[in-house]
Amino acid sequence: MRFDDLNLHPKLLANVAAEGYELATPIQAGAIPHVLAGRDVLGCAQTGTGKTAAFALPLIHRLVSDRNPASDPNAKPKNNHADTRARALVLAPTRELATQIADGFKTYAKGSGLRGVTIYGGVNQNPQVNTLRRGVDVVIATPGRLMDLMNQGHVDLSGIRALVLDEADRMLDMGFIHDIRKIVAQVPKERQTLLFSATLPASIMDLAHRLLTDPATVKIEAATPTVDRVQQFVHFVERSGKADLLAGLIESEGMFRTIVFTRTKHGADKLVKQLKQRGVASEAIHGNKSQNARQRALDNFRRDKVPVLVATDVAARGIDVDHVTHVVNFDLTHEPETYVHRIGRTARAGAEGVAISFCGPDEVAWLRDIERLIEQDLKTVGDVPAWTRRPGKGAPRPGQRPSSGRRQRGTPAKPQGGDPKPRKKHRKGKRSANAAQSNPAGNHGGDRANHGPNARPRKRRRKPRNA
């Protein structure tokens, strides 16, 4: 579904377009109309599905409309309204998620004049208190610090009209239920409540029953079924060898309709140049490109004028291209869910697809996180260098990604006590050796390797038409 069809303010649509979003994700298409209509929503979706925008966009729309009911929605609202109480409260389990949500609000609400504060523990409270004193429209908070500030009399929740609980299952896992109850008791009963959770165990359904009134339920299927239809390979390769390896594979496998993911915008531009030097045509899409340039690149890719699209994660989300045969993770991602999204670009509508990941020495720990999430090992192609057996190297620092090893497929929740989950020990060495054996076609990184669903060499060779 296109954002234009969702009846959001033109200003919001412009902000969304500036982010490069083309299509609403399923959770957005499902939730936004209900939130706009003022209904309570129970949303079942994981991080990475676009759920922040699913609640932020319609809430911002309502906040702006409520404040200036008679005015042009595109006009900049005045900040001198009499009621300075916060009107929306978003609760999130961790500081990271709260910050991420706040970034989303900032992006989507640009130019609206809405003011917000992000409240979380582990830092000096004074800046947060000062911002609260100046008056805010939206409070985004972790429950613990919010309770602290409430107990000190710094927070007035009597004006809250919209309450969001994000990653509610994690908040319960982390033991926030009592804080949540106390906080909700301070919020007016006349309100709209949105509850998002990756899973819907009995404890969440019980909470939903107590907090929500006649909610619309929006469930997004877990991404894993797609993963099962994608042939997934990994090449262990030093960073300096990645461009050659990619160009070699594109040529030898006759790869087209291939999306290559890089971590950064700069990395995407650089790769386009490197591929060009090696005779492979490609175009990049990322946030620094104008809307026109992005559209042109997409059109060229869709029409097979360019066989390779180099993309950053943010730019690639919401882009709808059928029949993508290969996804290449030129850079691995530290977010396993993002890996699932990336490879979900292929294997659409029941088709099979191929995902090839390049893993450098500093990315091994991320690879293991991905394998843990998808509950399978990627097939190794080529050598398994010694550095793969030092999984500590390059591992995200504890606390950098407390949600890694996210529960999947209904595995039971374990209490976390607010701390990041301990990492499981890796099955050192053995796994990689087995994986290498299970892929006898694989030879050395940089050389030709098979990546077809049947692991046969592809005969098809197609010269880029605009090379």
Ligand code: AMP
């Ligand atoms: P979330 O699940 O809210 O954490 O969103 C994950 C990422 O997807 C964020 O980086 C968003 O900027 C991006 N995103 C959200 N909605 C869309 C969309 N409709 N199209 C493209 N990217 C999106």
